[in-house]
Amino acid sequence: MKSTNVARNVVAALRDMGVRHVFGVPSGGWVDYMEAIRTTDGIDFVLTSHEGGAGFMADVCGRLTGVPGVCFGTFGPGATNLATGVGGATLDRSPMIALTDEMPAALRGRTVQMGIDHQALFAPLTKATMRIEAESAVDTLAEAARIALSGRPGAVHVGLPQGMSAVAVDEVRIAPPAADPAPAPDAAAVEALIAAFVAAEKPVLAIGLGAVHAGVQDRVVALAERFGLPVLLTPMAKGMVAETHPNYAGVLFHALSDLVGQTHAEADLVVAVGYDPIEFNYEGWMRDGLALASLDVAPADIDRDVHPVVADVVGAIAPVLDVLLALPATVKGWDLAALAARKAEIFARLAGREGAFAPRAALDVLRDILPADGIMTCDVGAHTHLIGQHWRTPAPGTQIMTNGWSAMGFGLPAAIAAKLCRPDTSVCCVLGDGGFLMTAGELATAVREKLAMVIVIFTDNDLALIRIKQEKKSNPIYGTPVRAEGTIGGPSLFGVPVTVARDPAEFRAALEAGFAANGPVIVEALLDSREYDNLVLRKDKP
Structure with a gap:
């Protein structure tokens, strides 16, 4: 040797x-x-x-x-x-x-x-x-x-x-690593799932990050279509079902979650596929007494004194979905027209408005310009809750966020990694000005690696989520202004050029130039954070 x-x-x-x-x-x-x-x-x-x-x-x-x-x-x-x-x-x-x-x-x-x-x-x-x-x-x-x-x-x-x-x-060499295969599900648990699913009049699908890892997107869509089921997504499962699909019912936990809650409040069974409560505990959105049937690689983590677990199928997800898909097609009791009306109301309220330049309009412009296969990463803050519900995500992995850990400062390093992994893909990140300050030094990494990417900073000089919570408690605003006023800095930071946009037209022009550049570019959108107040931190249970 x-x-x-x-x-x-x-x-x-x-x-x-x-x-x-x-x-x-x-x-x-x-x-x-x-x-x-x-x-x-x-x-x-x-x-x-x-x-x-x-x-x-x-x-x-x-x-x-x-x-x-x-x-x-x-x-x-x-x-x-x-x-x-x-x-x-x-x-x-x-x-x-x-x-x-x-x-x-x-x-x-x-x-x-x-x-x-x-x-x-x-x-x-x-x-x-x-x-x-x-x-x-x-x-x-x-x-x-x-x-x-x-x-x-x-x-x-x-x-x-x-x-x-x-x-x-x-010298020792290594073979490419492989994950341990998921175990075969217990037959009795699968039978319990079938019985609960067949008996339910209005089951709803709740799709989580585990379903993304299992690669069961096509099966989830087919199941929803075969039985006429609404589909709820967790934020990190965005892209598993298109927002334009008639069975799409919205994203849990994020903006306007009270309207999303009007759908799952009607359910008599939650069929959770790869649902990981690290994003959002079941108890945070399921009405008391609502039953759960879970398919995942780990047992369901839920308060079983409040929610009956009628089936807990642990193991490989895909073959269990195939069993459900083999059942006789019976359209369940959901009114998909009413679902469509709720969804239309959500998207109408999330659409950009005339008046002060604000986050909804900025996201609309960015979505227009970023190619469908482009990758957008985001940081943590009020804008994350808006992105979770509003950002059209054509496939898993085209929108990248942190929701289990939820660390501010994630968005810029995430975009750098995305561009390194997918050098031929358009990449951008959306950051609040507070989160940007936590990892601003990584601009130097983007310059050193010569990465063509667009860094969008929503500057509102406000830690909006915490400010909103202060005001809900009638507390004075304290410790949440990022600065008194103004922008993040001068015409460049760490060698990255900065363009400031004060309205949608300026923002669109700056983004078009940014995506055409051969290195990192910052586009700073000066926005009104008060738009978040009536959109985020809504009640998840009706």
């Missing part, structure tokens, strides 16, 4: 898994790994401005490629910075391998500069945490990838003990 060292084995293993980018901020202990990346074809190191941004980028690479995204942070503050993005991958269900420096065995437990227990730090933020040994490093990475991909995907932490990278070892 050929002789090599640990660093080259680790990097070759990542490359052979399908990893194309490793994101992070290097350390002294990472130098050998950096050299291995430099000299290994098919994999690159992407220097980020902050380890948190590196974690978000790895998260989105995992989502878009199906291969674990990889990020790195050094001891102590490097690892704690990285932890924000790592937790995001776990709760947004993205496969990730998070690498960190670790103290060598002789120094673990000693008082050492920057020394904390990384295994303990990452344990609650990941599906598993482990560290390599020189001779078995590739086996450890293979196991990390398997865990990250299996079941509900998530992050796995792997520690790299300092001083081990240059140790001479035999």
